[in-house]
Amino acid sequence: MCASARVRGLEIAFTDEGVGIPLVLLHAFPLNRTMWQEQVEALRDICRIVAPDMRGFGESAGSHGPATMEEMARDVAALLDVLHVERAVIGGLSMGGYVAFAFLRLFPERVAGLILADTRPQSDDEDGRRTREENARRALDEGMEPIASAMLPKLLSQATREGTPNLVARVRSMIVSAKPESVAAALRGMAIRQDQRDLLPHIEAPALILVGSEDELTPPRDAELMSSRIPHSQLKVLDGAAHLSNLERPIEFNAALLDFLRQAPVRV
Numbered sequence: 001m002c003a004s005a006r007v008r009g010l011e012i013a014f015t016d017e018g019v020g021i022p023l024v025l026l027h028a029f030p031l032n033r034t035m036w037q038e039q040v041e042a043l044r045d046i047c048r049i050v051a052p053d054m055r056g057f058g059e060s061a062g063s064h065g066p067a068t069m070e071e072m073a074r075d076v077a078a079l080l081d082v083l084h085v086e087r088a089v090i091g092g093l094s095m096g097g098y099v100a101f102a103f104l105r106l107f108p109e110r111v112a113g114l115i116l117a118d119t120r121p122q123s124d125d126e127d128g129r130r131t132r133e134e135n136a137r138r139a140l141d142e143g144m145e146p147i148a149s150a151m152l153p154k155l156l157s158q159a160t161r162e163g164t165p166n167l168v169a170r171v172r173s174m175i176v177s178a179k180p181e182s183v184a185a186a187l188r189g190m191a192i193r194q195d196q197r198d199l200l201p202h203i204e205a206p207a208l209i210l211v212g213s214e215d216e217l218t219p220p221r222d223a224e225l226m227s228s229r230i231p232h233s234q235l236k237v238l239d240g241a242a243h244l245s246n247l248e249r250p251i252e253f254n255a256a257l258l259d260f261l262r263q264a265p266v267r268v
């Protein structure tokens, strides 16, 4: 079911499908909840999947000022309240993972398990923050086409770009349909996000960490760092995928999620 709810003063659109363990899937930047379509289809028989469009993205309304990871995490918690979901497995890819970390810090008792895909716990350094601001201005001044052209080679591997034009077109269309003001707000929010490395050894929930072997934005060494520090974690490297591993390797990605949800001691 696709729906929307008034959450913390904003209309937030979301997918809510399936029955079973509640699983929240948080999308990457600057995409939207439709990036999880293959996961929704594969998991809806064993999970209740809640996949929101983060504030400003997809069909959700945006706000003024930087869209911080904490604001987005509070949106997710308030949406779960509306849906009467107390605890859930919280999963996110890249920016979605940053929001999952923020959610965990704010609401640890609501996290039954964690899925951290192509993401990292480190905050941005000074260069990273400067680049975010340049990109925010570029999106506002020039629109999303140049951002899409610059991002695609980083999001998808060369083999994916050459071999699956439909997927390239789908990702491009998600990027170019994003609103420049929301993109700038999320870039500014990511630039000031908290470093989460200190949190890792204290994570009690079971965690599944996924990464594409060719991911250059959040490379396998970031995934290894998380897996070495999170006590109950398992790491799955998806061969040949770059940053959007759920889209590039949906069969392997879904199999890893299914194994994790069936075997890990996920308590809801």
Ligand code: MLT
Binding pocket: 027, 028, 029, 030, 093, 094, 095, 096, 190, 217, 243
């Ligand atoms: C994403 O895919 O969400 C972005 O690459 C995250 C980031 O820019 O740090």
